[in-house]
Amino acid sequence: xAGRAVGHSGWGQRLAIxxxxxxxxxxxxxxxxxxxxxxxxxxxxxxPPYVPVWDSVGAALDHLSTPNLGNxxxxxxxxxxxxxYLNSLKIAAISTLIALLIGYPMAYGIARSSRNWRGALLTLxxxxxxxxxxxxxxxxxxxxxxxxxxxAFLLWTGVISEPLQIHFTPTxxxxxxxxxxxxxxxxxxxxxxxxxxxxxxxxxxxxxxRPLTTFWRVTLPLxxxxxxxxxxxxxxxxxxxxxxxxxxxxxxxxxxxxxxWNEFFQNRDxxxxxSVAVLLLLVLVVPIxxxxxxxRREGTG
Amino acid sequence: MRRGPGLFLKIAMVLGxxxxxxxxxxxxxxxxxxxxxxxxxxxxxxxxxxxxxxxTALLDAAxxxxxxAATASTLATVLGVMAxxxxxxxxxxxxxxxxxxxxxxxxxxxxxxxxxxxxxxxxSVSLDRGFLTIxxxxxxFSMCYVAIVIQARLSGFDSSxxxxxxxxxxRPATVFRRITLPLIMPGVISGWLLSFTLSLDDLVIASxxxxxxxxxxxxKIFSSVRLGVTPEINAIATILIGLVAFGTIFWSxxxxxxxxxxxxxxx
Numbered sequence: 093x094a095g096r097a098v099g100h101s102g103w104g105q106r107l108a109i110x111x112x113x114x115x116x117x118x119x120x121x122x123x124x125x126x127x128x129x130x131x132x133x134x135x136x137x138x139x140p141p142y143v144p145v146w147d148s149v150g151a152a153l154d155h156l157s158t159p160n161l162g163n164x165x166x167x168x169x170x171x172x173x174x175x176x177y178l179n180s181l182k183i184a185a186i187s188t189l190i191a192l193l194i195g196y197p198m199a200y201g202i203a204r205s206s207r208n209w210r211g212a213l214l215t216l217x218x219x220x221x222x223x224x225x226x227x228x229x230x231x232x233x234x235x236x237x238x239x240x241x242x243x244a245f246l247l248w249t250g251v252i253s254e255p256l257q258i259h260f261t262p263t264x265x266x267x268x269x270x271x272x273x274x275x276x277x278x279x280x281x282x283x284x285x286x287x288x289x290x291x292x293x294x295x296x297x298x299x300x301x302r303p304l305t306t307f308w309r310v311t312l313p314l315x316x317x318x319x320x321x322x323x324x325x326x327x328x329x330x331x332x333x334x335x336x337x338x339x340x341x342x343x344x345x346x347x348x349x350x351x352x353w354n355e356f357f358q359n360r361d362x363x364x365x366x367s368v369a370v371l372l373l374l375v376l377v378v379p380i381x382x383x384x385x386x387x388r389r390e391g392t393g
Numbered sequence: 394m395r396r397g398p399g400l401f402l403k404i405a406m407v408l409g410x411x412x413x414x415x416x417x418x419x420x421x422x423x424x425x426x427x428x429x430x431x432x433x434x435x436x437x438x439x440x441x442x443x444x445x446x447x448x449t450a451l452l453d454a455a456x457x458x459x460x461x462a463a464t465a466s467t468l469a470t471v472l473g474v475m476a477x478x479x480x481x482x483x484x485x486x487x488x489x490x491x492x493x494x495x496x497x498x499x500x501x502x503x504x505x506x507x508x509x510x511x512x513x514x515x516x517s518v519s520l521d522r523g524f525l526t527i528x529x530x531x532x533x534f535s536m537c538y539v540a541i542v543i544q545a546r547l548s549g550f551d552s553s554x555x556x557x558x559x560x561x562x563x564r565p566a567t568v569f570r571r572i573t574l575p576l577i578m579p580g581v582i583s584g585w586l587l588s589f590t591l592s593l594d595d596l597v598i599a600s601x602x603x604x605x606x607x608x609x610x611x612x613k614i615f616s617s618v619r620l621g622v623t624p625e626i627n628a629i630a631t632i633l634i635g636l637v638a639f640g641t642i643f644w645s646x647x648x649x650x651x652x653x654x655x656x657x658x659x660x
Contacts, residue, residue, distance in 0.1 A: 102565035112476035116495040119533040123514035197405030204398040222637045224594045226611050227630040231416035332503025349505045369506045
């Protein structure tokens with residue numbers, strides 16, 4: 093029988109499916125449905141601070157029939173929320189572009205290196221993945237702050253006479269995001285550039301194209317899948333980022349992840365925090381679906 | 394013949410790697426600074442490491458983090474191996490699309506959402522927040538990484554060997570233990586290590602799901618970083634980076650050697 097499953101009738105196999113399935117239903121899907129539910133409930137002064145919607149099936153159904161979308165309309169009324177959404181998208185998009193501009197030549201350089209070098213350079217790209225994200229962001233605080241290392245160095249060389257205010261500005265957030273997510277950009281770019289057919293470049297050169305023309309007309313179009321994958325891998329986590337704007341950005345750099353955190357931990361408005369979460373996910377669904385379509389097409393094509 | 398990188402690409406690589414590594418190296422260097430001021434180099438000293446040793450709050454947090462990470466990554470590995478095996482070896486079962494969606498989704502889910510949703514779920518079933526809830530949360534997102542590593546490894550081997558063993562009368566459990574498990578072992582270990590580092594590193598999800606008395610190391614570091622740069626944090630960061638770098642290099646060398654032995658045996 094072709095293509096049959098191994099141990100098809102085994103109890104072990106059924107358990108191997110069932111256990112992680114139930115786990116994910118309980119710890120991933122159900123919690124998300126609860127967020128959805130709470131986002132349309134009203135904030136009552138009680139602990140837990142939301143009107144419990146799980147009292148009885150009847151009450152739950154009652155709630156469903158009259159959803160309270162007040163939290164959502166509040167999100168649109170208060171410019172704070174709209175601004176932090178737009179700001180998150182803007183900061184994530186610009187950081188992604190900068191990461192692409194820095195990552196592309198690095199990935200191309202690694203792909204062009206000799207076989208011995210490539211392994212070592214790739215390890216250097218991957219190694220930061222394994223070191224603590226929090227610590228890598230924290231490392232920039234000591235460098236960027238007003239009395240930090242960068243200012244001390246620039247003052248010492250005489251390039252500037254007054255310390256620069258970089259820490260607690262959007263610039264610091266850009267630096268932090270590009271720094272943290274650069275490996276995500278380099279790896280997919282490398283894997284497409286590495287597979288690039290060298291003979292196409294030779295053919296272009298033989299036909300009289302200058303190196304820059306060859307790059308624009310041949311290399312760049314052929315590396316589009318890597319560019320797309322890299323950009324999504326940087327953009328998606330950057331939109332919901334909390335640690336980087338919190339530690340490097342000032343109070344003016346509001347991003348949506350930070351707004352959600354504050355709404356939850358400082359204002360203790362759980363329904364509102366839940367609505368922020370649901371809308372954040374809706375904002376991300378579009379790029380995620382495009383990315384998955386793209387990945388599938390690349391996988392099958 | 395592959396052309397080497399030109400001058401422009403070489404410069405880009407040097408600058409890029411300097412950008413990636415300079416902050417970490419500066420941080421490690423300043424953990425040995427005798428002065429408390431970040432910008433003033435007061436000579437070489439290990440005083441912050443000594444002081445770290447008497448900072449019981451930080452040490453307690455480190456111990457909690459390590460026990461959470463060890464428990465969560467073991468749980469995640471068991472769940473992830475089952476999930477990865479199912480996805481790679483069982484072509485059809487009820488709700489397979491939902492299942493593979495749930496395995497992939499946590500990887501792109503913003504941490505603030507994962508943390509918030511788990512916290513609200515734990516509260517709705519009146520589960521006291523603490524050690525156990527952090528373990529559940531970490532195991533959930535880590536198992537997805539493990540599942541993907543295992544699935545990738547299994548789809549690299551076709552199932553003919555497993556089928557042959559079964560045709561020869563081996564029971565499914567025996568096939569798994571004697572054939573499948575040895576094949577995926579490097580993936581299992583990599584998955585465990587990845588889960589361990591992810592758990593050790595996590596700040597956002599742990600902040601949502603932890604309770605009183607279960608402050609993890611990243612939470613502790615985060616709260617003191619908010620107050621400013623302290624040499625003690627530089628010291629603990631240096632220790633963490635050192636441990637992880639050592640572990641990664643050791644494991645990749647071991648993998649390389651095992652792969653070389655396998656190739657030699659196959660010849």
